[in-house]
Amino acid sequence: MRAERIFTNARLATMDPDLPGLGLVEPGMVAQAHGRILYAGPMRDMQAEEVVDCEGRWITPGLIDCHTHLVYAGSRAGEFEARLAGASYEEIARAGGGIMGTMRATRAASFDELRRAAELRLEALLAEGVTTIEIKSGYGLAPEAEYKCLEVAKSLGGAVDVVTSFLGAHGFPPEMAREDYLRLLCEEMIPHVARHRLADAVDGFCEGIAFSPEEMAQVFEAATRCRLAVKLHADQLSDLGGAALAARFGALSADHLEYTSEDGAAAMARAGSVAVLLPGAFYTLRETRLPPVASFRAHGVRMAVSTDLNPGTSPLFSLLLAMNMAATQFRLTVEECLLGVTRHAAAALGRSDVGMLKPGAKCHLAIWDIERPAELVYRIGFNPLHQRIWSAA
Structure with a gap:
């Protein structure tokens, strides 16, 4: 399946249970098709209608x-x-x-x-x-x-x-x-x-x-x-x-x-x-x-x-x-x-289609201006969100 949009040049905290810890992938990319995640993992060649360069930012599930x-x-x-x-x-x-x-x-x-x-x-x-x-x-x-x-x-x-x-x-x-x-x-x-x-x-x-x-x-x-x-x-x-x-x-x-x-x-x-x-x-x-x-x-x-x-x-x-x-x-x-x-x-919430960057999950992403995931827990009163991606699919 051809991707509609690719988020490339990113660092991923996938929360994938098949990977250790937070499921970190560096460098990584996420590909989206029809509102769902088509691919989330290490950088690879893939064609898409739109390519978003994340410039090294971290992506977590929404x-x-x-x-x-x-x-x-x-x-x-x-x-x-x-x-x-x-x-x-x-x-x-x-x-x-x-x-x-x-x-x-x-x-x-x-x-x-x-x-x-x-x-x-x-x-x-x-x-x-x-x-x-x-x-x-x-x-x-x-x-x-x-x-x-x-x-x-x-x-x-x-x-x-x-x-x-x-x-x-x-x-x-x-x-x-x-x-x-x-x-x-x-x-x-x-x-x-x-x-x-x-x-x-x-x-x-x-x-x-x-x-x-x-x-x-x-x-x-x-x-x-x-x-x-x-x-x-x-x-x-x-x-x-x-x-x-x-x-x-x-x-x-x-x-x-x-x-x-x-x-x-x-x-x-x-x-x-x-x-x-x-x-x-x-x-x-x-x-x-x-x-x-x-x-x-x-x-x-x-x-x-x-x-x-x-x-x-x-x-x-x-x-x-x-x-x-x-x-x-x-x-x-x-x-x-x-x-x-x-x-x-x-x-x-009884949901298995959100909360992870994994093929088949909804393409709900949070893209962060941070150097490491710990910053999301460590900082008080500071919001480093760069972009929020939500899909109705």
């Missing part, structure tokens, strides 16, 4: 932000002030703030208002080389409001791959009894989301201030009946066995995980679930309990890194900064950070 709450209305800057004054995340939530505060603003906002606000947030991520993003609902907590948020998220896919997750199990709306909302989720909302293809997965928040493990099991059973993948906010504030619960249902990922036990890590390894680490929330909440990175390594659990972009606990709009935080706070290596926003982030 970055993947695999855990965001991008669609919401309102601001929680007041809660930030309250936390600085000593209030805890749990205290704020129990007083009607947190998720409930954002719920009220999101319910009141129109589709267009939500979309305009989300577009501005998304632009910041795209400017850093993000080509695939996961967007959760979870701030509506009522059927029409949740569907509206998912529809907004799906409408943002004009220049980025959007993966949507239904997070109706984010909290309990104040106007409904707990058991009534759980029944509504399982019997009406999840089937509607599946039937109308509004989401790729069902997510939940398993914590003392949210859903119990038994309640989350009911949500996951409903998702399984509707043939939707599952994932879980697990073990963020306490160890309720969330990681093991997620693994029992074959979850794509379990996220946060600061309190995950050795048994939970082992269960995730057996299930193949990805551990999504969210240093922005750890930083914002001034947590001290580190996620069990050593256990994840020992058991061979793949680790992803994400912004957790949300209005309250992680108002973080930079995946590059999230990598730096993961390295400095959680002691991830450069290799772990970069795999965490490419190949392992793709696995957390």
Whole structure:
């Protein structure tokens, strides 16, 4: 097949699992045809309609932000002030703030208002080389409001791959009894989301201030009946066995995980679930309990890194900064950070067509003005992106 475009005179971090480490190729080239990667590897002779000289720059796969709450209305800057004054995340939530505060603003906002606000947030991520993003609902907590948020998220896919997750199990709306909302989720909302293809997965928040493990099991059973993948906010504030619960249902990922036990890590390894680490929330909440990175390594659990972009606990709009935080706070290596926003982030979304420079993958590229890949993790507040390539194929 003749290439349509060749990116030549480059250095590649392919993230190819068949190569060691980051899959480095120097010098290298990438050939594209019909929106897919035709070739990625050492320099070779190849004809193409267009040749792009990368002048020695590095190419990585386009970055993947695999855990965001991008669609919401309102601001929680007041809660930030309250936390600085000593209030805890749990205290704020129990007083009607947190998720409930954002719920009220999101319910009141129109589709267009939500979309305009989300577009501005998304632009910041795209400017850093993000080509695939996961967007959760979870701030509506009522059927029409949740569907509206998912529809907004799906409408943002004009220049980025959007993966949507239904997070109706984010909290309990104040106007409904707990058991009534759980029944509504399982019997009406999840089937509607599946039937109308509004989401790729069902997510939940398993914590003392949210859903119990038994309640989350009911949500996951409903998702399984509707043939939707599952994932879980697990073990963020306490160890309720969330990681093991997620693994029992074959979850794509379990996220946060600061309190995950050795048994939970082992269960995730057996299930193949990805551990999504969210240093922005750890930083914002001034947590001290580190996620069990050593256990994840020992058991061979793949680790992803994400912004957790949300209005309250992680108002973080930079995946590059999230990598730096993961390295400095959680002691991830450069290799772990970069795999965490490419190949392992793709696995957390159930995707095998992004996150790697490999024949057949989508031609999603980030081209960087750097001397070595470690610069993407090392620098703070600096964006060395030269060009972002995204294909709709």
